[in-house]
Amino acid sequence: MLVLRPIRGDDFAALKQIAIESGHGFTSLPVDDELLQAKIERSERSVDKHVNGPGDEGYLFVLQDTESGDIVGTTGIEAAVGMSVPLYHYRRSTSVHHSPSLDVYNRVDTLSMCNDYTGCSEICTLFLREPYRRGLTGRFLSRIRFLFMAEHSDRFSDTIIAEMRGVSDEHGHSPFWQWLQQHFFSIEFPQADHLVGLGDKTFISELMPKYPIYVNLLSEAAQAVIGQVHDNTKPALRLLQREGFEHRGYVDLFDAGPTVEAKLGNISTVRQSKVCPILIKEQLEPQATTWALCNDKVADFRAIFSDAVEYCDIKHQLYISAEAADTLGVSQGDSVRFFALSSR
Incomplete structure (x- = not known):
């Protein structure tokens, strides 16, 4: 039988192995001993804490095979994002350029950096090891978080978000980042991705363009991946969409993957x-x-x-x-x- 439970200190080796297997783009589990240990300790503090509302709590769970004792997957929830470390997104919107005298009317998409999801709860850190990616296990690992949130709703925000992994190649290179790197940065995508996973986001505010970016000025390859997900992430996105999550134009700063959202009480699993x-x-x-x-x-x-x-x-x-x-x-x-x- 498989059982989901909060992570413990003695799960460190298994968590590190999952971090290694998860690969590029899985920023919530960086391959860093100190940070992984800190995540475990934070989760242990969070489940022991008495709270009156969402704060700086992070809940990390592991899926364990009761027969073998092996840890086969992880899933997590952040109670309130962006409170201590800023959570940046691009908000996609439309700018209208209209000249009646010339009879010219153009609509141009723009990307503006924002912190609109500050204080929302986030589901994250979902990973299932390859041998167990069959049957209902992946579906269970994704949906069971909503049962925990429904049972302990005072610990979470009314708005739940999920950041979906954007498009990148087998080497971890993102077409969207390549355009940003060329014009604003001098580091590779895997390095930027790793820094975010380590919690070092200072370089974002220092180097990221402060003004809206006109989408039509990006390379065709960068434009094509805005709001798109990595092939490995498509099943997870479809599952969340069936739960009632919607994409409202917010995308990741680095790979332009979509962030989807839903109200806790409207999530299908919670209602059912x-x-x-x-x-x-x-x-x-x-x-x-x-x-x-x-x-x-x-x-x-x-x-x-x-x-x-x-x-x-x-x-x-x-x-x-x-x-x-x-x-x-x-x-x-x-x-x-x-x-x-x-x-x-």
Whole structure:
């Protein structure tokens, strides 16, 4: 069985291996021992913290195979972005140039640097190791964050964002960055990307153009990737779109990948989820529906997905196996939050 739980100090080696495997463009997990350790410690502090609203908390979870003990994936949530370290985006808009006397009317897209998402919550750091990229595991790893947020909504903003990885080649070079590098910077995209992952964003305010950029002045290659995602990111984007996330014109400063957003209460998983006390059976046969379930804890948060679950909508009764209850850390009569991950 696979179980999601908050990261712990003894997960460091596994987290570092995931950081190595994630490659270029995965800025939330830089291959840096000090920063990875700091992420683990921050997450441990966050789940132990009593909060009245979103602040500088970061929640990092790991997906563990209970049979082998292996850590096979990660997923994370930032409670409020841009509060201590600025979060920059380009906002894409349209500028109109009109001369009635010449009968000329031109609409030109522009990119303006902004901090409009300051204070929003962000889902991030989603990575699943290659051998486990099958079945429902990736879908579970993405959607289960919304159960945690629904259960503990006081810890998060009403607006949730997700920054999607933009287009880059196998060497980590971005067509959009190449244009910026030529005119404003003198460093390669992987280096800039790495600096952001390290939290060093000073160079952005120092070197990034302060005025709006006219999109039609960019190279054709740079224009073509604005708002587009890396091939490996397309499944993740489609999943978020099904959840109700929308792209409202905000893109990453370096690779021009889209940032999508949704209101927490409008997210499909949140709206579909139910809370119900459990009844435990020693054995349950596989059912037609696979359910994702989580307990109501924070530091001891646990979540699983299983088809050995029976739910009676009319009686509002949920039966789970003894193994599932033990993995979730719940007892007879305890409440869990759950949703249908898949039906066949």
